[in-house]
Amino acid sequence: MHTCRSLLFPEYMRASRVNFQLRMISPAVLLVWSALPVQISSSLDTNIAKGGKVTQSSLYGDAVPQRAIDGNRASNWGEGSCSHTQNDLNPWWRLDLLQTFKIKTVTITNRKDCCPERLNGAEIRIGNSLNDNGNANPRCAVISSIEAGTSKSFDCNEMEGQYVNIVIPGTQEYLTLCEVEVTGQPSSNTGPTDTNIAKGGKVTQSSLFGDAVPQRAIDGNRASNWGEGSCSHTQNDLNPWWRLDLLQTFKIKTVTITNRKDCCPERLSGAEIRIGNSLNDNGNANPRCGVISSIEAGTSKSFDCNEMEGQYVNIVIPGRQEYLTLCEVEVTGQPSSNTGPTYTNIAKGGKVTQSSLYGDAVPQRAIDGNRASNWGEGSCSHTQNDLNPWWRLDLLLTFKIKTVTITNRKDCCPERLSGAEIRIGNSLNDNGNANPRCAVISSIEAGTSKSFDCNGMEGQYVNIVIPGRQEYLTLCEVEVTGQPSSNTVPTDTNIAKGGKVTQSSLFGDAVPQRAIDGNRASNWGEGSCSHTQNDLNPWWRLDLLQTFKIKTVTITNRKDCCPERLNGAEIRIGNSLTVNGNANPVCTVISSIPAGTSQSFDCNGMKGQYINIVIPGKQQYLTLCEVEVFGTESNDSQEIVCG
Numbered sequence: 001m002h003t004c005r006s007l008l009f010p011e012y013m014r015a016s017r018v019n020f021q022l023r024m025i026s027p028a029v030l031l032v033w034s035a036l037p038v039q040i041s042s043s044l045d046t047n048i049a050k051g052g053k054v055t056q057s058s059l060y061g062d063a064v065p066q067r068a069i070d071g072n073r074a075s076n077w078g079e080g081s082c083s084h085t086q087n088d089l090n091p092w093w094r095l096d097l098l099q100t101f102k103i104k105t106v107t108i109t110n111r112k113d114c115c116p117e118r119l120n121g122a123e124i125r126i127g128n129s130l131n132d133n134g135n136a137n138p139r140c141a142v143i144s145s146i147e148a149g150t151s152k153s154f155d156c157n158e159m160e161g162q163y164v165n166i167v168i169p170g171t172q173e174y175l176t177l178c179e180v181e182v183t184g185q186p187s188s189n190t191g192p193t194d195t196n197i198a199k200g201g202k203v204t205q206s207s208l209f210g211d212a213v214p215q216r217a218i219d220g221n222r223a224s225n226w227g228e229g230s231c232s233h234t235q236n237d238l239n240p241w242w243r244l245d246l247l248q249t250f251k252i253k254t255v256t257i258t259n260r261k262d263c264c265p266e267r268l269s270g271a272e273i274r275i276g277n278s279l280n281d282n283g284n285a286n287p288r289c290g291v292i293s294s295i296e297a298g299t300s301k302s303f304d305c306n307e308m309e310g311q312y313v314n315i316v317i318p319g320r321q322e323y324l325t326l327c328e329v330e331v332t333g334q335p336s337s338n339t340g341p342t343y344t345n346i347a348k349g350g351k352v353t354q355s356s357l358y359g360d361a362v363p364q365r366a367i368d369g370n371r372a373s374n375w376g377e378g379s380c381s382h383t384q385n386d387l388n389p390w391w392r393l394d395l396l397l398t399f400k401i402k403t404v405t406i407t408n409r410k411d412c413c414p415e416r417l418s419g420a421e422i423r424i425g426n427s428l429n430d431n432g433n434a435n436p437r438c439a440v441i442s443s444i445e446a447g448t449s450k451s452f453d454c455n456g457m458e459g460q461y462v463n464i465v466i467p468g469r470q471e472y473l474t475l476c477e478v479e480v481t482g483q484p485s486s487n488t489v490p491t492d493t494n495i496a497k498g499g500k501v502t503q504s505s506l507f508g509d510a511v512p513q514r515a516i517d518g519n520r521a522s523n524w525g526e527g528s529c530s531h532t533q534n535d536l537n538p539w540w541r542l543d544l545l546q547t548f549k550i551k552t553v554t555i556t557n558r559k560d561c562c563p564e565r566l567n568g569a570e571i572r573i574g575n576s577l578t579v580n581g582n583a584n585p586v587c588t589v590i591s592s593i594p595a596g597t598s599q600s601f602d603c604n605g606m607k608g609q610y611i612n613i614v615i616p617g618k619q620q621y622l623t624l625c626e627v628e629v630f631g632t633e634s635n636d637s638q639e640i641v642c643g
Helices: 011-017 027-034 066-069 214-218 365-369 512-516
Strands: 005-007 053-056 092-111 123-127 138-142 151-167 179-186 203-204 241-258 272-276 288-291 301-318 329-337 351-354 390-407 421-425 437-440 449-465 476-482 499-505 541-555 570-574 585-587 598-614 627-633 640-641
Touching: 011 351, 053 066, 066 092, 066 179, 092 123, 092 138, 138 151, 138 288, 151 179, 151 585, 151 640, 203 214, 214 241, 214 329, 241 272, 288 301, 301 329, 329 351, 365 390, 365 476, 390 421, 390 437, 437 449, 499 512, 512 627, 585 598, 598 627
Parallel strands: none
Antiparallel strands: 005 640, 053 092, 092 151, 092 179, 123 138, 123 151, 203 241, 241 301, 241 329, 272 288, 272 301, 351 390, 390 449, 390 476, 421 437, 421 449, 499 541, 541 598, 541 627, 570 585, 570 598
8 A cells, every 4th residue: 555645734734734736736746646545635633642641650860751742753862852761571651642532543753872672562552441551451553663763653543542552561671752643533432521721820839849849730741650750749838738820710610639659648638629719828718629538549539619610729738737749630610701801921922031140040930821939949030140130021023011910039038129120112222121111110029929000002022120239130920911013013933943953963951952942042051052062064953844935044142152153154955964954055154143142144035944054164062042944835845755
């Protein structure tokens, strides 16, 4: 049987592009194609694995099972995208699709830099049973072998199941998976499932044990062994509590809680679920939905709340000194009819920078969607003790700003924000701090959030600056509401973010994906710059997955060190992978890019699937803090490959 594969649209565009025109294909290709016994489909399959929940038999280092469904086929261990178990007897990995699907294909990407033979003999099993952790379900396929660094698809002929397991039976072995992709359709036996509204909320808790932040309990992962890093945890508090803010009032149908598996499940016994709109006693005085008598270790239990209304869902252990550990909290319900329209926080789609960096407290922390305000929770940005310290949000286009809401630090020094100014406008003079002023912050109480009305001031940039004194600037969350200005022309989409990347070598953990993470942060410590070893002719390559007419390539250079390294680098664009893509035509040669700045290069509609940045003819490190690409689809990408 021959099969045909459409290269019309990359996977990330499939959902919105379902038709193509045969008139774009040459008569010769049509003649060959028409002779083949294939079925032409107007839609392409979506990877349903990315919406699921995963676990595995054990954990090797920090190689969590989620890595195998992160949407990234990077297959070198150092790129940090492969899951990994210990050297287990019968090691396994399990994907929970949350409902029953008819599974069409399972595609597995094997490790490239080492030991691909470990996957030989692994089985793919599909079904609805959790007997033997799901490994007793019917078998779709046995993996004879997958070559190093390659992806191989297995046809499962619409086997039905909620669980997809990959297991190596009868052997003591490590199980490493660099990506698992699954296609299929919901089973006709499957009714619609309720949406988990917890994932859109904000969370806090009574205290913090280690780095077990409250966000872990709404990360979409029911992994319940402590080492998997998916459980929240408080200190040994009197009346410990965890609170979810749904941001508006809901009629709560169910609350589902997953208990810890490897230890002490009895700690949750006696905990209460409370729902309401009050923050009295941190929300613990709201009406009670249920009391948890017990939840077995590693299991999930649902509690029916009969459409109790509230914005806050609390879990509290009253009347005793205890640790509160939650491995997942899921909530279903509908918005209350009493709830008016809410404004979307437009800050989360922006780009941020600040005057300096204190430790690893990057400016992105202030728009991570988390109002956690204790320093140890790792959600507050922080500058050095600067003169006139500032933080800037780039909204990417001009908005009419309605409100700016700022959350202040709780555990220390809230007075630092007193006198800070909020400035809004379109100018980058004085780093944006010369724009018109919306408000002066007189004070914000420790650990609280305060909103400032900016009355539709127009601007692309929102700055928070402490003028006239030497100070640290700490922001635990900045939220912005507003509407696009009528004077704003939509900006081009950065097509780099949908692509796949690789580079000539890897320096530390500075993976090539960092250069398309949507973040122009340019200080090394902010963890957003890619980096090669000191290679001869170092290179970085972006695969756009189809041919585009490239308008511009924008590159952000490193700020804290050595910007001259990029001098003489070439941008090359084309469809060839000869010399790793470095033989494609040259768009431009970079003479220099000042430290920490972004420079755009016009490529005049050059066509290509691959964009390379290479430093030819010398031994050098190649560091890229962001690469942004703008262009349009080329009709040349409308081809059919058959085999």
